[in-house]
Amino acid sequence: MKKLSLLLILLVLILSGCGKSQDTINVSADPKTHGFIFEVNGISIAMNEKAAPIIEKLGKPKAYFEADSCAFQGKEKTYTYNGFELHTYEKDKTDYTLSIIFLDDSVTTKEGITLSSSLSDVKKAYGDKFKQDKGLYTYELDKSKLSFLIENDEVTSVEYKAGDGSK
Amino acid sequence: MKNKKLLIGLVTVLIFVVIMYLFQQLLMPKYMSGIVEGSLIEEYYKETTKHDVIFIGDCEVYENFSPITLWEKYGITSYIRGSAQQLIWQSYYLLEETLKFEKPKIVVFNVLSMEYNEPQKEAYNRMTLDGMKLSITKLKAIKASMMEDESLIDYLLPIFRYHSRWSELTEEDFKYLFKKDKLFSNGYYMRADVKAAGTVPAGKKLPDYQFGSNDYYYLDKMVKLCRDNNIQLVLIKAPALYPYWYEQWDSQMEQYAKANNLMYINFLKLTDKTGIDYNKDTYDGGLHLNVTGAEKLSDYFGNILKTSYGLEDRRNDEKLKTVYQGKVDFYNNMKESQYKEIQAYGYLKRFSNINQ
Numbered sequence: 001m002k003k004l005s006l007l008l009i010l011l012v013l014i015l016s017g018c019g020k021s022q023d024t025i026n027v028s029a030d031p032k033t034h035g036f037i038f039e040v041n042g043i044s045i046a047m048n049e050k051a052a053p054i055i056e057k058l059g060k061p062k063a064y065f066e067a068d069s070c071a072f073q074g075k076e077k078t079y080t081y082n083g084f085e086l087h088t089y090e091k092d093k094t095d096y097t098l099s100i101i102f103l104d105d106s107v108t109t110k111e112g113i114t115l116s117s118s119l120s121d122v123k124k125a126y127g128d129k130f131k132q133d134k135g136l137y138t139y140e141l142d143k144s145k146l147s148f149l150i151e152n153d154e155v156t157s158v159e160y161k162a163g164d165g166s167k
Numbered sequence: 168m169k170n171k172k173l174l175i176g177l178v179t180v181l182i183f184v185v186i187m188y189l190f191q192q193l194l195m196p197k198y199m200s201g202i203v204e205g206s207l208i209e210e211y212y213k214e215t216t217k218h219d220v221i222f223i224g225d226c227e228v229y230e231n232f233s234p235i236t237l238w239e240k241y242g243i244t245s246y247i248r249g250s251a252q253q254l255i256w257q258s259y260y261l262l263e264e265t266l267k268f269e270k271p272k273i274v275v276f277n278v279l280s281m282e283y284n285e286p287q288k289e290a291y292n293r294m295t296l297d298g299m300k301l302s303i304t305k306l307k308a309i310k311a312s313m314m315e316d317e318s319l320i321d322y323l324l325p326i327f328r329y330h331s332r333w334s335e336l337t338e339e340d341f342k343y344l345f346k347k348d349k350l351f352s353n354g355y356y357m358r359a360d361v362k363a364a365g366t367v368p369a370g371k372k373l374p375d376y377q378f379g380s381n382d383y384y385y386l387d388k389m390v391k392l393c394r395d396n397n398i399q400l401v402l403i404k405a406p407a408l409y410p411y412w413y414e415q416w417d418s419q420m421e422q423y424a425k426a427n428n429l430m431y432i433n434f435l436k437l438t439d440k441t442g443i444d445y446n447k448d449t450y451d452g453g454l455h456l457n458v459t460g461a462e463k464l465s466d467y468f469g470n471i472l473k474t475s476y477g478l479e480d481r482r483n484d485e486k487l488k489t490v491y492q493g494k495v496d497f498y499n500n501m502k503e504s505q506y507k508e509i510q511a512y513g514y515l516k517r518f519s520n521i522n523q
Contacts, residue, residue, distance in 0.1 A: 063366045067409055067454055069252075078368045085368065101371050136374035149374055157372040 035144025038100050038160050039110050040084065047144040047162035051088040051095040055079060058086070083107035089162075102158040109158065113148065117155045122148050189344075191326040194333060195297065197343040200517075203350050204229075204251045208261070208298030210351055211248055216490050217269040219478050220245035222354070223258040224277030227405035230455040234353035235498040236465035238491050241473050242480030247354030250298070252291040255280045255385045260308035262389065264299065266396055273476055274393055275401045278420050278431075279410070281386070284379025286314050296322055352498045357458050359505035360515045364445035364453030370411030378419055390427050399430075399476055406434035406443055406464065408453035430475065434464065441467045458502055 038045045043057045055061075063080040074090040076098070083106040088095040108114040111125040122137060126146070130137045138147045140163065149157035198205030207229060220243055222228040229249030237243040248261050258276060265271075286292065292312045299305040301323075309322045321328040332340075351357075393400040402424055404412055417433055424431030434441060441464050445453050448460030456464060472478055481487050508515055 063368075065366060065368050065409075066452070068451055080368070134374040149372055159371070 035142040035163070036139075036146045036160055037110055038084075040081075040107055045086070045097060045100060045160075047097050047099070047160060049097045051077075051086075051097050054097065055086070061086075096162070098162050100160040109146070113155060113158065115155055115158065117148075119150050119153050119155075122150070122155065187326060191324070191329075192344055193336065193340055194329040195325050196293075196329070196332070197339050197347065198294075199339055199343050199347060199350070202294075204356065205294040206298065206347060206350055207250050207354060207356070208248070208295055209300075209347075210349065211246060211265075211354065212300060213349070214246060214353075216244065216487060218244045218246045218271055218353075219481070220273045220275060220472060221262070221265055221269075221271040222247040222249060222275045222277070223253070223262050223265075224249055224275075225253045225280055226251055226356075226455060227277045227279050227407050228275070229351075229354055229356045230358070231405045231407070231461055231464055232468065233355050233357075233458070233461040233465040233498075235355070235495055236462045237469045237472075238482075239495065240466050241469040241478070242482035243469055243472060243478050244481055244487065244491075245353060249354055250291075250295040252283075252287060253280060253295055254283050254286065254291075254312065255382050255389075256311035257292075257295045257308055259385045259389050259392070260304050260311070261295075261299070262392060263307075264302065264304045266392070267302075267304070270396055271398060272478060273399045273401060273472060274389075275403055276389060277405050278402050278416075279404065279407075279412070281378045281382045281416065281420070282410070284381045286312050289314055289317055292317070293328075297325060349497065352494060352501065355461065357461075357498070357501055357505065358450040358455070358515070358518075359458045359502055360450045360509055360518075361447055361457060362450055362452050363447070364408055364449055367408045367453060368411070370413055373413070376413055376415035376419075378416065383423075386423070390429070401472075402429055402431040403468075404431075404433040404435060406438060406441065407455060408435075408445065432468075432471070434468075437467070458505075 035047055040058075043054065045054055058079070058081055061079040061081055063078075065078040065080075067076045067078075069076060075095075076090075077088045077095060079086045079088075080103070083102065083104050085101045085103060086097065087099040087101070089098040090096075102115055105115040109125070113122055113125050119137070126139050130139050132138075135150050136147055137150060138145055143163045145159075145161045145163050147157070147159045147161065148155050196205060204226075220237070222232060222245065226249065229247045232245075232247060234243075234245040234247060237245050248265055250257070250261075253261070258280065262274060292314070296305065296309055296312060299308065306319075306323075309319060313319070313322075390400055392398075402420060404417070404420070412433075412435060420431050420433075423429075438445075443456065443460050443463055448456055448463060450457040473480075505515060505517075508517065
């Protein structure tokens with residue numbers, strides 16, 4: 001009887017004790033507003049920020065696309081505006097900013113980098129603390145990333161992206 | 168006295184194991200409603216007959232091909248061992264496991280997962296791995312799939328992972344404690360609703376389009392496994408408009424297929440021949456086909472399998488005829504009930520909690 005009681009206590013400990021909770025399956029942390037900011041038409045956009053107020057300020061997009069990921073691990077939405085795409089992710093039925101991708105040189109980063117800027121322009125604006133892999137120069141700030149794809153010394157892609165805490 | 172103590176000890180341990188097992192069964196997600204895709208893998212073990220064709224891969228196989236159409240049109244027996252975001256190493260180990268039960272003539276692998284060289288998300292891992300029967304193959308699949316913060320023991324004894332679900336238990340957890348309903352037609356996940364495809368975003372520029380070494384390692388293993396078992400491996404890219412399938416990726420698959428003497432079909436380039444109409448044959452804007460699209464695609468693909476590999480028409484096999492009549496009835500009932508629901512509500516209510 002004593003042994004059985006001990007084993008039952010052990011079982012209770014297992015059921016209530018260590019390990020990850022179920023809700024961490026989808027997203028590992030609460031979204032936070034930090035890091036690199038993209039500015040367009042006087043509107044500031046940070047990553048991991050609630051998307052609804054930003055989308056309202058930005059006005060009607062040129063195009064809109066939404067995709068349910070396999071087995072509904074969140075809905076991904078893409079809003080296309082002049083010069084850039086805004087991507088969002090969903091957590092607890094709320095959309096948050098996931099990434100911004102430049103489509104042409106009509107938009108620039110807050111620090112003045114756009115498509116066709118040079119690598120030295122990027123380094124001048126953001127410094128030498130980057131990670132480089134296959135021409136992709138990535139800067140990290142808090143929970144956001146800013147990446148520049150450099151081909152033939154020219155920026156061919158700019159992307160703001162949410163880091164940890166997003167999907 | 169000593170024997171009595173030993174017996175009491177053994178009985179105590181046995182009671183503990185049984186209680187643990189029951190708790191584990193109770194606490195594990197049942198995937199009977201909502202995210203039903205988590206039930207795909209284990210439904211295979213209920214099969215009573217063998218298959219000439221086995222599909223492996225992600226949602227681009229289990230939502231786009233109808234084994235019942237392959238049967239009705241060509242007498243081809245097939246099963247889809249697909250799961251949500253199934254990664255290539257998971258496809259490989261699922262195939263390895265499948266070969267312990269049967270030796271198909273053809274294995275069809277959807278190549279979209281080549282874009283992922285590393286494990287991506289625990290929730291998807293769970294939907295593939297938790298449904299697998301315990302075996303050495305499952306252990307290898309777990310080791311290949313685990314994220315950095317995951318541990319083997321959580322997969323082997325899921326009670327450690329799901330213990331906190333006790334406060335979220337619903338009626339469904341008790342109802343399906345020991346037995347689950349059949350939800351799929353030979354691994355096919357049916358959707359009868361329609362949502363036309365609109366503008367799909369182009370793929371963003373990538374620093375490197377080369378598929379990863381881990382991908383090729385498992386693709387090579389898959390080729391070898393099929394060759395060793397005298398199985399024809401067919402590589403396909405299903406006609407899903409999104410996620411974006413880059414031309415550079417397509418070239419790599421074409422070259423790989425050529426170098427290894429495999430058939431590779433990119434159905435995205437064959438829309439005219441398959442007859443898929445993205446205004447009518449998709450339920451989610453072009454990501455996955457609905458049942459009319461899956462039937463068109465399966466009809467077209469079945470003809471290729473039949474003519475290229477000379478698969479036998481099994482419709483005159485008495486045993487299979489009986490088994491497949493049950494499967495066809497299940498399929499048609501499912502289709503009819505979905506159409507009735509659409510007619511009544513304007514949409515599929517059963518999926519509304521996850522799609523609306």
